[in-house]
Amino acid sequence: MRAMHAILIIFICLHYSLGKKMRWCTVSEQEQKKCAELAKALVAVLPPAAVAAFARLSCVLAYSTTDCINKIRANRADMVTLDAGEVYTAVKQFGLTAIAKEIYRDGGCILSVAVVRNSTLDVRSLQGQRSCHTGARWTAGWSLPLGFLLSRNYLTWAEEQPLSQAVSAFFNASCVPGAAAIAPALCALCQGQKSYIAQRNFHCETAHGEPFYNSQGALRCLKTGAGDVAFVDHTALEGIEESEREDYQLLCTDGTRAPLSHYGSCNLGRGPGQGMVTRLNVRKIARKFLAAAQMAFGRRGRERQRFQLFDSAPFGAADLLFKDVTEKLSILEDNKDISQVLGLDYVALLKGLGHEGSSLEDSVVRWCCISNAEQKKCEQWALSIKSDPLVCVRAISMSDCVEKIKRDEVDAVSLDATHAFIAGKCGLVPVVTEYYGKTCVPAEGGAEKAGHLETDVLPSVVGVAVVKRSTRGVFFGNFGGRRSCHGHMYSPAGWLLPFRHTLSLEHNNTSPCEPNQVYNEVFWKGCLPGSQGNLCKVCMGGTGEAATKRCADNHNERYYGNMGALRCLVGDASGKSYGDVAFVEQHNLESNILSLSPSGWADGWLSWDFELLCGDGRREPLSEWENCNLGAIPPNIIMTRPVLTSRVYDFLMKSQETLASNPDTEFRLFQSQQYGESDLLFKDATQCLIHTSHLDYRTILGDEFYRLAEAVFNCTHSDILEFCNQEVCSIF
Template identity: 75%
Template sequence: MKTAFVSLIIFVCSPNCLGKKTRWCTVSEAEQRKCAELAKALVTVLPPAAVSAFARLSCIRTYSTADCINKIRANRADVVTLNAGEVYTAVKQFGLTAVAKEIYSDGGCVLAVAVVKNSSLDVRSLQGRRSCHTGARWTAGWSLPLGFLLSRNYLHWADEQPLTQAVSNFFSASCIPGAAATASSLCALCQGQKSYIRQRNFHCETSHNEPFYNHQGALRCLKTGKGDVAFVDHIALDSIDEREGEDYRLLCTDGSRARLSEFRRCNLGQGPGGGVVTRTNYRKVARKFLQAAQMAFGRRGRDRQRFQLFESGSYGSSDLLFRDSTERLVILPDDVDISQVLGLDYVALLKGLGHEGSSLEDSVVRWCCISDAEQRKCEHWALSIKSDPLVCVRAASMSNCIEKIKANEVDAVSLDATHAFIAGKCGLVPVVAEYYGETCTPAEGGTKGTAHFESDVFPSVFAVAVVRRSSRSVHTLSSQHNDTTFCDPSKVYSEVFWKSCLPGAQGSLCKVCIGGTVEPGTKRCADNHNERYYGNMGALRCLVGDPSGKSYGDVAFLEQYNLEDNIQSLGSSGWAEGWLAWDFELLCRDGRRVPLSQWESCHLGAIPPNLVMTRPILTARVYDFLMKSQETLAAYPDEFNLFESYPYGESDLLFKDATQCLMHTSHLDYRTILGEEFYKNVETVFNCTHSDILEFCAQDVCTIF
């Protein structure tokens, strides 16, 4: 067995790594000692041929992780393990590459938690308090908590100031190792040795020589009474014994507090764990070295009695070389993108926090448009406002908009209730809801339609079934289908209708669709306005037939709110002449047919309002942009109306035309706004229906490696 293990070690070393010595970067004396022991252990357990060919290790002492990154870039060191936030910085700003990822007992991710001494503090009252953080740009100690505070607008970050200044203004004093060069108050609580000699200065550095560095350091900062709150990850809570744990509480996002054991429901978000980085031209050697070290000294390594890769207690510290809670390392392939390693949500958060420096994206709002008509209206909007710049970005459908927002290619879009459900499942959050009430009464001090507006009521629109008065081919709406059929809406439609136009579908559900003429090559049955039978107006066009009177449907399922206006526009738009509201009837559940005016007693159900949704980090920025837009545009109603689409040849472009104003909802979750009944109905359907977008969003960096 020993021979087989040695053969495997030699086998994983290609001719390219002969004679290579891996230089591991360390940031403290304790880490240097552990690295030196690892070097000795490799020599002990491997034969001389394997050691000289591959497994020689030297330890390069530095004073911080930032110094490590610089030394690796300059080819004065080769490898270091970093927190996920630092991994991103090393890859995107300094050209390094990730070669391995730490996996913990419950996956490759951590939960950020805010720990306080048992007191009256809550997450809404942190301003002016003293804070302890694991490190600047660290996942649980910086990015996730700041992302949460910004998304709730507890932390105000002005466009013209760096984020570090906003954080400095928010907390009265902090220890954020690694932030020394940006804002002095962010280091006021740190305890590391100060020196004018760079190599001997450990104050506020990302080094174990700073007593308040890392997760244990942040907890030490709290335990010693220097800080009021410590931002760490859930793994760090294991170091607090059960009796001592009664003295501490977690701060939950809803303003409550919880015991340390309740971190799964009481946390500030989830993000990736640590990873190993190196230079791109060294990645093959680094991977093979890590494979050999893990096979020998990992949790299941054959020589773990000689040395333990993921244990640091015997060196008088914790998390040396690797996180002590690491179960195993996953070696990453060559072609993996950093967003696959860290996750789309996390990468978008880091960009939002300025981890790549300032860019044009930081000063604009990118709105998602799904058709030529929407693009034209959006560009008119951009020209009409005098607030932050607006950029109009094209997508193929609402689902594609969700993908683009998640991938940080656009920022916001108004989604119908079903797509809002999907977006919520994909980690997006609501900013405002479209308000369809009679009038918008603004908060005190505002003017009609322009100020911050909230309401306990979310006026709905109603779904109706419309038929031509002259048609008698449809007599009833049957809802009796077996459970298996009901689970898949496409099967329901296929059983009831022999052919349909259901934009975004396939097969017989697209046979009535006619495509578009606006753009050459427009796909028939496309899930956007370029399919002329898309949306409320499109369903009505389908009912009356194309301009020649052919290609029509027998029943149209649409929303009631602008039905009569759309009937009038059939003639004015040149689609079909002579149609009046009198020519149509509503089909009721019980088989009755009634005039359009009786929709309140003859409808298929209420539909929650459209929601503008975005990534959590952008909630405040998108909300401010929309409020400024409303205020600016209200002063010039004849030039551009945000809730009017007829000048562009369609209806409900960007927003529903029935919208009176936009209602503040970022303090509510999407499930609350959609309502429990609607939410459960949609969830039932999606639980047994394949969805590409939900599959895309379900990619989880916590479990895929």
């Protein structure tokens, strides 16, 4: 009775506030029949007082989902269910609003899978094959697979050409329903009825009249032999008969093939599922209608024996009005931004694929800078490579850079190993890796690929604990009550590695997996830029044009980074603000010491004035770093959003080639001392940038470092990871 009472209240509200028909847009006769049965079912279960409201529910037949969008805009229909790619278009380009999204067994997202009949095909040999797609700009059939192919550079897309043209050239023939208006060549395999009358033309349309429309249709395209590969969403695999499942395989991103049941590990990416849209002026009523319909006819609806919202079998087709595998509808809150509905990664992918048309951003690379000094160096870089547009965008920290890349406010940045771990968890991918070896060897390909460098070995650097030679009583095990200097929050040498060692015999490290808590318990105070409390009390802030509050997580804080931690150890000009031990990287330690005097920071310091602290309690000269260190640190990784890997890679290779061919230029990409700091934009130890976009970030970081970082972040709060974990796929 309570459920019926709630339904009655909603229906009465709808009746008095709507005052007109609630019109659902359909794209086939089968959908029209299911919609009509829904209207009858609503009338049948409603009390007499509410019958009038839902006797007015009507179903509007359109010839495609695009036609539905136009009908809703023109007030000839009110609602329709669309693929997430079309939801984005409807909202951003046509002013509609998203009101609900489908939730499946595993959450609010679908996986894009590439299905083939048993063959010798793999994901690297798709060029020249015949392809079947769910729909133009659809998530599983277009955006995710093309984003993957572009990220691996299997598909080449010149900036001046439409993406559809590049896809036409890549595949031998295709069926991409909905592509007729933008690229007729992508409709060659489609089999829908052709007509010069729009309402009767179903060839290559996003409607059930096109036999190869949506995931079921793309599988039909593959099954009939029209295509060699079908890009569909994983939920459609359930529709393949058990007796036929062995006839199909999935293409995995590593070049292997797998059974259909392995879609969880063998897919081309994930994105949001279908959603419902309407006009702004009817959004509240539309939400109430969907809530009421679900309450009556959803999976747990009280009236599901009469009608089932997520079952299309009685009408002779699949996925009518909603996907049949839908568990429930998630009704969206009002005024929710489309990025929150579809997810930041997905929206950034759509922008990267040109869903909003071309813009100035398509022809430039936006680099992330975290201080005045980095901004200056970046701007000098831009002036030195005039033919390749570079825009320098300011952020407040490396973590902020990761967030800005995810939000599509900036494109790329070089990240230390810990931040690369964070970025990988946030969905960013490697482009190139800094190389710290003695010489850079060009890859095979001769002069044509002079800037393209590869290697099987990526030299690491090491973290070290440094003290002044004169402070004889400081060593591992008696740091209790001392003052510490750390490069910055999440830095490998300054934050991640030191806490693994016995810092103080008096403190039993009660929380060994939380570095900040360990450092707060052991040290009296310190400078860990980006932290707070006692670990900021030794920090100094910035001055002049780089003026900033104390403990800022960037070079504007004078004690930030390797150079900053060394300054912290030496102390300021007054000799008051200093630490007893500095946790830094070894690679530029001696050059930083030598730069203390010419930079005007402190005079007279030489390498001889400092010693390394070993984990076993020994003290050694700086030259003994190979046997006295905190551990190895993987190289910095330049990371971006997946769809931009080729563009960022090409830009960096052109920069590397341009600067190498002009040795007289004053600008040096891997030198920072002329800007008063060290390791600006890239580590100063970098010899060149190595191609690694074919590797995942975990491979570059190595198992040991990855496991350490994962263990630490599993029990350490991180704002940036919390931001990244606001995943639309898990919304219920």
